[in-house]
Amino acid sequence: MHGRKREEDPNPEETAAKALELRSLQSQFMSNHHQKIYTKEAIQLSAKLLITNPEFYTAWNYRKLAFESRLDEDSDTSVVNSIIDEELGVVKNALERNIKSYGAWYHRKWVLSRKGHYYPSLENELQLLNDYQKQANQKQDDEKQDDPSRNFHAWNYRRFVVELTKTSKEDELQYTTDMISDISFTIYSAWHYRSVLVSSLVAKKADGFMPKETIRRELDYVHSAIFTLEEKQSGWFYYLWLLDQTVKMETPLRFSSWPSDGSIIILSGPDCFNASSSTTKLTTFCSESGSFPLILYFDQAVSGVSSSTVTIDSELKDLVWEPVSDKKNSQVDSCVWVARLKCDSREPCFSRKETKVKVSLGGIVSSMGCNLTAPYEFVFTLRIHDTLEGESSQQESIVSWTDDLDNWDDDALSNDLHSFIAFKADTGFEWRKKAIKIEIEHFRTLPDSKIGKLILARLLMAEETMIANGVHYKEILQLYNDLMALDSWHAQYYKDEHSVALIHKVTSRTESMSRHLFRYRSMNNIVCLRLNNLTLSRIAAVEKLLFVQMLDLSHNEFHSAEGLEAMQLLCCLNLSHNRIRSFSALNSLRHLKQLRVLDVSHNHICGELPVDTTRYLCSSPLSNSGETGREVPNKYQDAYLVLRDLMKLKQLDIRGNDLIFAGEEFSSFVRHVVPKLVWLDGHKHTS
């Protein structure tokens, strides 16, 4: 089916005769198979068929049945071995016809896996593979598809034989070295296999495979592949994996939290948004019901966060931890976990105006097996301001994104801010930092090229995550700008990476951060982070932004709200003038339970998108997720699935999108789904 040039059949009669012969062979075979005939002749016929057409899978099944029936009669070892020999012979002939036949490869595996029989020539298998894989490929580019060194069936079969013969991983690692160094640097299969072997040897702490020495050795080894054959991809992927491992291999889990360590959280009651106060704090949290979220953000997805792994040293009630994800049970892997602490003012601890809360974490493991340097703890102080119970007594005014915003120039802000944006670097990083530094020096000497610039950008970002002093961002942004020009086909990829670097740059230092921080006077000076008009296409650094309550992302290039779900404190969000094409792209917002104000005006939100790229990232019957039993309306289904979870939403702006969202039908739909809505498209609703 593949790789045949389009041309006229030079010999149609011969082809027709071949067809007839094959048809006859197939019919005879089927007759034998259905009648369970396993005579010598019948078995030979099946061999003839398979050699002509190895894809005729039923014949492989037949041969297995015949094999079993012959074994039933005889258990003499030499006879068994000769039967096995025969099967292997048929497989060999079939493979000569089609080296990529699944049926043939599997039959060989099946035959050699039969329990109770040890086939003495098993070691032979490895040799046969070596001979096959190492054939120097002299063929033209067109026939790259038959390159033995890239035949994945052979590599899979190799892993099978290695396990059966208990060949050591160290020996196999040497084999990949031979393949890469002697045959070709561009054997991706060998690099892939190397990554598997190296990971396994490090994980089981084999001799000579501690992370530091292994990484150093592998980096030196892969340099030769990258620097000599820049345009060939295989080495780059291995190199980038090594870079990732340099930062992550056996590193402890890191996390950030809200409230953060050493912070003072002022819990303010339901009237807090209407009150005016001269003292403003970065850390005031307005609580309508007396509860507030305790947020944990891990740098890798973890499961098993519960009240047994996270203990709170205070009189606060037993907590229920939930992952911020569409699935809610404790076995789900998630980076973000939330528990709601309820402050019942009748509890003794709250008769005091101030309470210290200590949170201890232990026994949490990521899906990649990384632990917290346990036990880890942080302490924050709760100050109760006003009574917490009761409903808000005043009507709220419409929130504007352009008026009533003041710069935040409070010096006291720096300390608070610093505690939020400092993502604690770990000790024990020294060898990693050194390794990255060496690599950066290497890559600076390379002439301009796409891959050189991309790797340098990644190296500089990696150094930033470990040193976090913000010096590299200017260069990183320039590299991505260069890449957008150099490799326009992947411009959107570089644009996304550019956005990530830009947000990290802004959040790397309190000085740059405070230029983007404002206070919104009309809501008791809650802190507003303004990242508008920055050509951003995705969010990043959310671990540093957990404290943000009002976020302006307008006039950017977002096509999805992915990543915003971690910002659990958000009560006002502006996504107007972006590139959102559907409500399913806003799925992440479902998790923002505090959201009161949402502006998605002037996007491209359609009623029905031809190709919806966020369809499988939300809960729906298509992905067998989402709660059953809740009636989902036919029209505005996507909108319903997002809006129904926003219980506190008071203000929504959806102007400037598909016209179906502009009429009376949609507004009555919204009023029904979001009962607390007061403002729609700038107009006040009266129920």
Next chain:
Amino acid sequence: MADKLVADKHLRYILNLMAEKKKESFESVVMDHLRMNGAYWGLTTLALLDKLGSVSEDEVVSWVMTCQHESGGFAGNTGHDPHVLYTLSAVQILALFDKLNILDVEKVSNYIAGLQNEDGSFSGDIWGEVDTRFSYIAICCLSILKCLDKINVKKAVDYIVSCKNLDGGFGCSPGAESHAGQIFCCVGALAITGNLHRVDKDLLGWWLCERQDYESGGLNGRPEKLPDVCYSWWVLSSLIMIDRVHWIEKAKLVKFILDSQDMDNGGISDRPSYTVDIFHTYFGVAGLSLLEYPGVKTIDPAYALPVHVINRILFTK
């Protein structure tokens, strides 16, 4: 060089393949055992071109049912042994014709569920070959039949995740190299079970977008390989499911597919000037569907069926 999709020619190409007279060509005889797949490729292409009415529904459906085995599974053609590969195609064909109701759903779903192994993986048939392709098939098929709870979904998902590689891609079994076809299967299975959060979307998305060849605009299946129209499906659908399709140059890919058409006789081949076949015809049209080519109905990237078909099945009680 082509500048449009010659849908009428492809229609005639497919109808010819399905007609009686072509049955005895050498190509037909040698592919006899996977006629069920061929029928699915041909019929889905017709459905995407809104021409499903050109075939006899009764003829197709009754032939499909002759391929069902007493175990509940379907074979590639009458007389052959059952296998999940053909069971999925059979169910998909019946879905196209809105004829799932003729199935003994219990029987078919038990056949598939019975092939799940202890470690969560799936065998293709009673002979035990394990491959993540079969995980995808089981999950896709059971989801269409609304019997996903017959298998251990958690174990199935964990097994798939254990096949994740250094590049964010997936192979056919743990430790196996990433390949776009396997990636489609694993990402599709994770999508259908609501587990895409277990995919490193940025890492995989970048590996996938690097499949695009700067000369032809086509996509290959893994590094250092030649571009091929079938990857317009496997790479593209994977990118769409993880919302990273904006990382490739779509217009150039459209051109590559159009250039691979046989403008005279219809059909699409693996690359320009090569031999056409039904497999590449389907993947070319499906790829154009995902690229929003006008005149082609939308295909669902996970179930590989037209969106209106899968919506009809899964969104009604």
